Amino acid sequence: xxxxxxxxxxxxxxxxxxxxxxxxxxxxxxxxxxxxxxxxxxxxxxxxxxxxxxxxxxxxxxxxxxx
Amino acid sequence: xxxxxxxxxxxxxxxxxxxxxxxxxxxxxxxxxxxxxxxxxxxxxxxxxxxxxxxxxxxxxxxxxxxxxxxxxxxxxxxxxxxxxxxxxxxxxxxxxxxxxxxxxxxxxxxxxxxxxxxxxxxxxxxxxxxxxxxxxxxxxxxxxxxxxxxxxxxxxxxxxxxxxxxxxxxxxxxxxxxxxxxxxxxxxxxxxxxxxxxxxxxxxxxxxxxxxxxxxxxxxxxxxx
Numbered sequence: 001x002x003x004x005x006x007x008x009x010x011x012x013x014x015x016x017x018x019x020x021x022x023x024x025x026x027x028x029x030x031x032x033x034x035x036x037x038x039x040x041x042x043x044x045x046x047x048x049x050x051x052x053x054x055x056x057x058x059x060x061x062x063x064x065x066x067x
Numbered sequence: 068x069x070x071x072x073x074x075x076x077x078x079x080x081x082x083x084x085x086x087x088x089x090x091x092x093x094x095x096x097x098x099x100x101x102x103x104x105x106x107x108x109x110x111x112x113x114x115x116x117x118x119x120x121x122x123x124x125x126x127x128x129x130x131x132x133x134x135x136x137x138x139x140x141x142x143x144x145x146x147x148x149x150x151x152x153x154x155x156x157x158x159x160x161x162x163x164x165x166x167x168x169x170x171x172x173x174x175x176x177x178x179x180x181x182x183x184x185x186x187x188x189x190x191x192x193x194x195x196x197x198x199x200x201x202x203x204x205x206x207x208x209x210x211x212x213x214x215x216x217x218x219x220x221x222x223x224x225x226x227x228x229x230x231x232x233x234x235x236x237x238x239x240x241x242x243x244x245x246x247x248x249x250x251x252x253x254x255x256x257x258x259x260x261x262x263x264x265x266x267x268x269x270x271x272x273x274x275x276x277x278x279x280x281x282x283x284x285x286x287x288x289x290x291x292x293x
Binding site for chain 2: 015016017018021024025026027028029030031032033038040041044
């Protein structure tokens with residue numbers, strides 16, 4: 001899975017700690033998602049998508065083989 | 068064919084390894100160096116106490132700063148790593164101080180050394196009760212359990228989010244495997260020591276064996292019943 005989280009954070013001027021607070025998770029979780037080491041649950045993905053006003057699919061991009 | 072070769076190699080290495088181990092003179096034991104060993108263990112614990120005290124102060128100071136942007140993220144990363152280091156030092160201090168008092172009692176050290184070891188152990192226990200409380204300083208916004216609460220570890224796990232649990236799972240998995248392997252090696256060493264010195268370590272062998280059975284059964288029953 002690839003993610004546009006870092007790019008979107010930069011766009012909206014948010015640091016990891018601020019995004020973590022908005023998404024009601026820890027900064028560590030945001031960092032793990034950004035480093036593409038952890039695939040978030042649907043609930044967290046939905047919260048993040050809502051914060052950036054984007055769709056889940058546009059933030060979390062999966063390869064064809066992964067689906 | 069490859070498996071047979073590896074089995075034969077293992078057998079040869081095992082035979083010579085065991086032969087070499089049995090030829091070591093275990094008889095010397097720890098008694099002649101009990102005093103020095105006790106002093107070294109106390110010194111290690113004291114150094115760890117200094118690290119814990121200094122790091123706690125640094126963490127409290129940093130927590131009070133108002134930061135923004137990347138600096139805020141870096142502070143969080145620093146606090147997280149420091150807190151992990153503190154926990155590790157605290158655990159090591161507790162274990163080393165238990166070993167120190169054990170050495171004091173078993174090798175029949177002078178009363179002052181026994182009392183010092185006891186004091187160090189007491190301090191380690193106090194530190195292990197205080198260190199988890201630092202979490203509230205690092206994460207004031209989070210609803211974390213207090214260290215004095217019943218089922219603290221379970222409540223802390225419940226309070227963690229999915230990313231943190233993912234990291235913990237990786238840690239626990241590695242720990243479980245290392246613990247299993249280490250305890251099996253410990254069993255072998257106890258047997259070797261018993262044979263080498265003539266001092267029966269059967270009590271320790273039974274205890275370690277029991278720990279291995281209980282922990283593995285607990286893990287397997289937990290995943291089996293889900």
